[in-house]
Amino acid sequence: MTSVHAEQGSGTDHIDDLYWRAASTPVVESDQELESIVRQAELPVLLVSLAAALDDPSILTDDLRPPLTPMDTAPVPHGGMTPAQQERAVEVALTALKRLRDEGITRVGALSDERRRELLGFLSGGREEWLDMLSHELALAPEHGGRPDWRFEDVAAGRDFRVLIVGAGVGGIAAAYRVAQAGLPYAHVEAGETLGGTWAKNTYPGVRLDTPTFGYSYSFAQRGDWPHQFAEGSEIADYLEDVVDRAGLRERIEFGTRLLRLRWDDEAGAWEATTVGPDGVEKARMFSAVVSGLGLLDRPNIPDFPGAAQFQGVTMHSQEWNHDVDLAGKRVAVIGTGASAYQIVPAIVDDVASLTVFQRSAPWMLPAPNYHDAVGESFAWLVEKVPHFAQWYRLWVILTGIEGRAHTVTAEEGWEGAPLSISRKSQELRDYLAARIESQLASRPDLLAIAIPAYPPGAKRMLRDNGVWARALLDDRTTVVTAGVDRFTPTAIVDGAGVAHEVDVVIFATGFRPSEFLENIEVTGRDGVDLQDFWAGNARAYNGITVPGFPNLFLIYGPNVGGVVQGSLHFMIERAAEFAIKAMREVLERGATAIDVRREALDRFVAYVDEGSRRMAWGQPYVRTWYQNASGRVTAIWPYTNIEYWDLTERVDPADHDFLP
Numbered sequence: 160m161t162s163v164h165a166e167q168g169s170g171t172d173h174i175d176d177l178y179w180r181a182a183s184t185p186v187v188e189s190d191q192e193l194e195s196i197v198r199q200a201e202l203p204v205l206l207v208s209l210a211a212a213l214d215d216p217s218i219l220t221d222d223l224r225p226p227l228t229p230m231d232t233a234p235v236p237h238g239g240m241t242p243a244q245q246e247r248a249v250e251v252a253l254t255a256l257k258r259l260r261d262e263g264i265t266r267v268g269a270l271s272d273e274r275r276r277e278l279l280g281f282l283s284g285g286r287e288e289w290l291d292m293l294s295h296e297l298a299l300a301p302e303h304g305g306r307p308d309w310r311f312e313d314v315a316a317g318r319d320f321r322v323l324i325v326g327a328g329v330g331g332i333a334a335a336y337r338v339a340q341a342g343l344p345y346a347h348v349e350a351g352e353t354l355g356g357t358w359a360k361n362t363y364p365g366v367r368l369d370t371p372t373f374g375y376s377y378s379f380a381q382r383g384d385w386p387h388q389f390a391e392g393s394e395i396a397d398y399l400e401d402v403v404d405r406a407g408l409r410e411r412i413e414f415g416t417r418l419l420r421l422r423w424d425d426e427a428g429a430w431e432a433t434t435v436g437p438d439g440v441e442k443a444r445m446f447s448a449v450v451s452g453l454g455l456l457d458r459p460n461i462p463d464f465p466g467a468a469q470f471q472g473v474t475m476h477s478q479e480w481n482h483d484v485d486l487a488g489k490r491v492a493v494i495g496t497g498a499s500a501y502q503i504v505p506a507i508v509d510d511v512a513s514l515t516v517f518q519r520s521a522p523w524m525l526p527a528p529n530y531h532d533a534v535g536e537s538f539a540w541l542v543e544k545v546p547h548f549a550q551w552y553r554l555w556v557i558l559t560g561i562e563g564r565a566h567t568v569t570a571e572e573g574w575e576g577a578p579l580s581i582s583r584k585s586q587e588l589r590d591y592l593a594a595r596i597e598s599q600l601a602s603r604p605d606l607l608a609i610a611i612p613a614y615p616p617g618a619k620r621m622l623r624d625n626g627v628w629a630r631a632l633l634d635d636r637t638t639v640v641t642a643g644v645d646r647f648t649p650t651a652i653v654d655g656a657g658v659a660h661e662v663d664v665v666i667f668a669t670g671f672r673p674s675e676f677l678e679n680i681e682v683t684g685r686d687g688v689d690l691q692d693f694w695a696g697n698a699r700a701y702n703g704i705t706v707p708g709f710p711n712l713f714l715i716y717g718p719n720v721g722g723v724v725q726g727s728l729h730f731m732i733e734r735a736a737e738f739a740i741k742a743m744r745e746v747l748e749r750g751a752t753a754i755d756v757r758r759e760a761l762d763r764f765v766a767y768v769d770e771g772s773r774r775m776a777w778g779q780p781y782v783r784t785w786y787q788n789a790s791g792r793v794t795a796i797w798p799y800t801n802i803e804y805w806d807l808t809e810r811v812d813p814a815d816h817d818f819l820p
């Protein structure tokens with residue numbers, strides 16, 4: 160028997176999810192098997208997905224509501240349900256799962272508005288102000304809110320309006336998907352030969368996601384059968400390829416085509432975009448609007464070490480890995496101890512003859528015992544057999560990430576523990592993480608002496624650790640150098656203490672140039688103003704998206720929208736794309752040429768994000784991190800939750816904008 164509810168919802172043309180599965184596999188397992196699965200499940204997710212599948216919210220009684228206990232280092236299991244709540248939840252879920260089996264339910268369609276509110280209300284502890292944002296992320300919501308509710312031909316039929324999308328990474332793909340949904344004519348250029356952006360470029364050994372996979376996907380492409388809780392790099396690259404194919408976006412991408420210049424033409428009311436294609440020929444085209452999906456972390460930072468040009472061995476940046484170089488038996492140096500080095504060092508230590516790690520500052524690491532694990536069997540079973548379990552799980556990851564770990568990195572007024580901690584909670588976290596490092600490196604006092612960071616947790620990006628970093632540092636082949644890099648010789652790196660480390664290969668895991676937004680593109684706006692001159696080393700954009708004097712130019716993943724301790728990056732990226740499309744609609748509906756954000760609106764936004772970052776670990780005056788620009792202002796990070804960004808990007812406020820005739 161199939162539920163009526165499922166029948167009603169089975170039309171899928173209104174479902175905005177490229178991975179929508181109309182039906183799951185029937186449940187045939189015994190009661191005992193089901194109990195074992197329920198006991199391993201994340202209970203709030205299972206309860207709510209069963210309530211949706213059975214169309215029976217009465218199973219979600221108030222006493223089962225997860226308290227959403229804030230996470231200090233990793234998500235709190237079951238949202239912090241007490242043991243008694245968990246026992247009761249197991250009972251309720253087991254009964255419901257048996258019903259799913261016995262009633263032969265394999266389908267669930269879009270939820271009614273009332274059901275959506277009930278189910279999200281249960282998961283979010285009644286936080287009304289979260290519901291719209293969460294609906295955006297819920298595959299079963301009848302209207303996610305992401306898809307444009309208008310079409311170009313209905314609003315401005317016949318008008319010559321073309322959009323240029325730059326880049327086919329996570330941001331550019333999101334933009335192309337929404338632009339195509341709105342029926343806007345567009346061109347899409349990608350400098351590389353492949354799509355996927357950072358995930359196509361970063362192929363170094365060990366590359367993988369260090370945030371939960373289920374939170375790292377599009378609301379419109381909710382893949383359920385991820386192999387790992389922290390996906391390998393190639394899995395994300397494959398996902399992006401697959402999304403582009405499912406959405407039919409591939410044939411529009413001009414690969415090998417790099418944007419060189421953008422020049423606003425006042426008379427034409429359009430951007431002249433000059434690109435260079437695979438044939439090396441420059442081409443100028445006019446576009447009414449430009450959406451940049453250029454990444455933040457894709458221009459390598461390779462410090463200018465004296466003598467580096469004379470080095471006779473091999474050098475490579477983490478993002479420009481040369482797979483022709485066999486590291487087996489080589490003497491290898493890795494400069495840097497950030498997120499890239501953290502993955503490279505353990506992945507190569509067993510192959511090399513020696514490994515010299517140059518550490519300028521030690522990293523803080525969050526425990527993640529399952530960092531390299533495949534998803535469990537029972538989890539895969541739930542994805543296969545409980546309708547839309549994966550979609551609910553994804554929603555749960557995003558929901559619990561709304562507040563995330565922000566409370567652990569928020570400064571306390573008058574706290575005296577600086578520069579090591581910024582609050583009581585920060586000090587507790589510091590003590591906990593330091594004790595963990597102490598237990599990992601107990602046998603090596605020399606390493607322990609340099610392994611505990613001298614800055615508060617969260618001031619720089621924290622890494623996920625299952626012990627592999629410490630194991631690599633403890634390896635006999637590894638030497639950790641903290642004296643800095645003084646210079647290179649043809650065969651060695653000489654450290655700051657004058658010791659020469661003879662090496663065959665040097666890996667620059669020295670990060671990127673994240674503050675220099677759009678630095679490789681010449682962008683000239685109204686009145687001939689150059690974008691870099693306007694920014695003067697301090698990139699700023701209203702909502703992270705628009706810049707005064709640069710009409711109809713929209714940045715996806717622009718300044719101040721990256722979350723590090725809370726929130727989903729995909730959400731921020733999608734919202735920027737959606738905001739751009741809403742702004743274009745305003746232009747088209749008003750019969751205007753372009754939208755230009757006002758200077759005072761930008762200044763207000765900048766003051767708002769600066770105020771937020773000042774309260775966070777990364778905003779403290781004694782901290783240096785890639786989140787900040789050269790003068791120390793935080794330009795990379797969004798210091799609030801996804802909810803505030805939802806509110807800011809919900810509508811295009813005419814009071815903040817000029818519309819050019």
Ligand code: NAP
Pocket residue numbers: 366367368369370456462477494495496497498499500502517518519520619620643644668669670671784785
């Ligand atoms: P990064 O975090 O900026 O780390 C660069 C490292 O190089 C730091 O340890 C830095 O030291 C060191 N360094 C820089 N210049 C140096 C110099 N002149 N001399 C000595 N050391 C120097 O770069 P990343 O590791 O490539 O990571 C960047 C970001 O990319 C991450 O924070 C993350 O957002 C993203 N990422 C994500 C993943 C993932 O999801 N799996 C993986 C990799 C990267 P200091 O700390 O002292 O500055």
